[in-house]
Amino acid sequence: MTKSTLFVATGAALSLIILVAANPAPAAGDPRAKARIRAVLARTCLGSTWRMQNVPPDDGRLLRVLAAAFKSKRALEIGTSNGCSGLWIALGLLETGGTLVTLEIDPRRVALARKNFQAAGVFHRVRVIQGDALATLKGLSGPFDFVFIDADKSQYGRYLELIYPKLAPGGVILAHNVVDMAHELRGFFKKLKKYPDLVTVIARERGSGISLTYRLKRPGTTR
Numbered sequence: 709m710t711k712s713t714l715f716v717a718t719g720a721a722l723s724l725i726i727l728v729a730a731n732p733a734p735a736a737g738d739p740r741a742k743a744r745i746r747a748v749l750a751r752t753c754l755g756s757t758w759r760m761q762n763v764p765p766d767d768g769r770l771l772r773v774l775a776a777a778f779k780s781k782r783a784l785e786i787g788t789s790n791g792c793s794g795l796w797i798a799l800g801l802l803e804t805g806g807t808l809v810t811l812e813i814d815p816r817r818v819a820l821a822r823k824n825f826q827a828a829g830v831f832h833r834v835r836v837i838q839g840d841a842l843a844t845l846k847g848l849s850g851p852f853d854f855v856f857i858d859a860d861k862s863q864y865g866r867y868l869e870l871i872y873p874k875l876a877p878g879g880v881i882l883a884h885n886v887v888d889m890a891h892e893l894r895g896f897f898k899k900l901k902k903y904p905d906l907v908t909v910i911a912r913e914r915g916s917g918i919s920l921t922y923r924l925k926r927p928g929t930t931r
């Protein structure tokens with residue numbers, strides 16, 4: 709390397725450091741952290757979101773409230789798209805200090821999601837894994853205390869089988885589209901009944917519908 713290229717390289721590295729230092733991710737309790745996520749949600753997720761198949765804002769708010777209420781420390785999402793539901797979950801995780809692993813098969817959507825998580829200042833608490841969730845889930849180690857399923861409807865039953873061993877007692881699985889795509893999810897609901905320590909309710913019976921499945925801490929006590 710010549711002296712001049714060394715200067716250029718050092719200069720570029722310095723600018724990068726200055727750029728990162730000027731725009732660091734705010735700490736969880738910092739109100740700017742919430743504002744930064746909200747800004748990306750408003751810009752990217754609250755308009756016409758049908759192309760990216762994003763959850764509607766009411767469902768997003770439910771994700772946020774439940775991630776916080778369940779005091780989630782390790783959340784998992786299947787079906788990232790461009791990261792909108794992940795951003796709602798991240799809002800909840802600001803209160804708990806938790807992290808999110810989110811799985812997406814489409815590389816273009818993975819790139820968009822990473823960009824959105826970066827812009828929202830939550831890149832350090834969200835890990836996006838590209839690939840078929842059916843394969844990725846096998847290699848993931850648990851436990852997870854909050855799971856959101858929103859990918860291929862015909863595979864919800866299979867996702868459940870792979871998630872169950874990694875779901876913490878006291879943890880919760882939310883599944884999207886259980887009302888508007890109910891016919892495709894019959895197998896999923898049949899499978900849920902096979903686990904004696906899982907209790908399921910339909911938390912949102914309107915719109916797309918979300919089911920909420922709680923894993924009992926003391927199996928056999930309430931079901």
Ligand SMILES: C[S@@+](CC[C@H](N)C(=O)[O-])C[C@H]1O[C@@H](n2cnc3c(N)ncnc32)[C@H](O)[C@@H]1O
Pocket residue numbers: 760761762763786787788789790791792793794811812813814817839840841842858859860
């Ligand atoms: C309904 S969209 C997810 C929307 C997202 N949860 C949101 O609200 O912003 C479903 C996503 O699941 C992804 N997907 C479908 N099958 C998948 C699979 N086998 N593994 C991982 N991702 C998958 C699709 O590419 C799509 O982006």
